[in-house]
Amino acid sequence: MNIQNDRRALVKSLHYIFGVTLSVFIAFHLLNHLFALDGPEKHIQIMEQFRLVYRHPVVETLLLLVVFFQIVTGIRLIYKRDAQAIAEKIQVYSGLYLSFFLIAHVGAVLSARYIEHLDTNFYFAAAGLNYYPATFIFIPYYFLAVASISLHVSAIHYLKTKSKPAAIGIAVVGIVTSFIIILAFTDSFKWLDMPLPYEQFIRVLI
Numbered sequence: 001m002n003i004q005n006d007r008r009a010l011v012k013s014l015h016y017i018f019g020v021t022l023s024v025f026i027a028f029h030l031l032n033h034l035f036a037l038d039g040p041e042k043h044i045q046i047m048e049q050f051r052l053v054y055r056h057p058v059v060e061t062l063l064l065l066v067v068f069f070q071i072v073t074g075i076r077l078i079y080k081r082d083a084q085a086i087a088e089k090i091q092v093y094s095g096l097y098l099s100f101f102l103i104a105h106v107g108a109v110l111s112a113r114y115i116e117h118l119d120t121n122f123y124f125a126a127a128g129l130n131y132y133p134a135t136f137i138f139i140p141y142y143f144l145a146v147a148s149i150s151l152h153v154s155a156i157h158y159l160k161t162k163s164k165p166a167a168i169g170i171a172v173v174g175i176v177t178s179f180i181i182i183l184a185f186t187d188s189f190k191w192l193d194m195p196l197p198y199e200q201f202i203r204v205l206i
């Protein structure tokens, strides 16, 4: 029993350390997406700056490893957790969505980059958000990703501090940010045209 508890505590500490590390990337990544409010060129210009750091082979390898271990440790934590309180349930379900999203999202980015030889810039994400019928899948897909990350953090904050207003505040800021990113990527649902290779990529997919 004690060995099991020790192991769980270790997995939880690793999930915590990887989680904090990954949050740094996520913060810059979402900030990058908010720059799309100023148009695709601005988004791409900022992404090119950020890529100098996270596309460095050492940084990118570490980032992809952290993503992998975050999913593995998260699933292990769910497996031995009897979620009772609403905050615990939110933590588990947001974690499950994040597992699915991270595998799909990182897999899509890497295969578009190395198999399709596409530059995975603004237009790569926007293609799915702007063309019918893909838009019906990609709007909830991206919206729920950003909402889940904020719900996950909000639940952690509540379970650690029991402060309801702060937890609700974190969730609301995240959900509003998620909506703003969707607005930015779709020109407020007036829809955007993509360069041909990106349009073809999404039309073949869906």
Ligand code: HEM
Binding pocket: 012, 013, 015, 016, 018, 019, 020, 022, 023, 070, 071, 073, 074, 075, 077, 078, 081, 091, 092, 094, 095, 096, 098, 099, 149, 152, 156
């Ligand atoms: C994407 C990024 C993620 C971040 C930044 C993150 C971050 C965190 C942090 C900081 C904690 C608190 C640990 C503690 O209480 O010391 C936590 C808890 C938890 N996370 Fe994640 N997590 C992420 C993804 C996931 C995934 C993919 C899953 C699972 C499928 C998951 C499942 C859980 C569970 C079940 C707990 C509760 C642990 C417990 O108290 O028993 N998380 N997460």
Ligand code: HEM
Binding pocket: 026, 029, 033, 047, 051, 054, 055, 060, 063, 064, 067, 102, 105, 106, 109, 119, 120, 121, 122, 124, 125, 142, 145, 146, 149, 181, 185
């Ligand atoms: C919880 C939310 C998200 C997480 C955890 C996440 C995570 C990641 C990770 C780990 C990468 C791989 C970076 C690399 O190795 O190059 C990536 C790339 C990318 N993501 Fe996300 N992402 C999230 C949300 C989004 C959203 C909402 C969008 C757009 C609507 C998006 C668009 C992209 C694009 C375009 C790339 C390629 C970046 C590049 O080529 O430099 N992501 N994301």
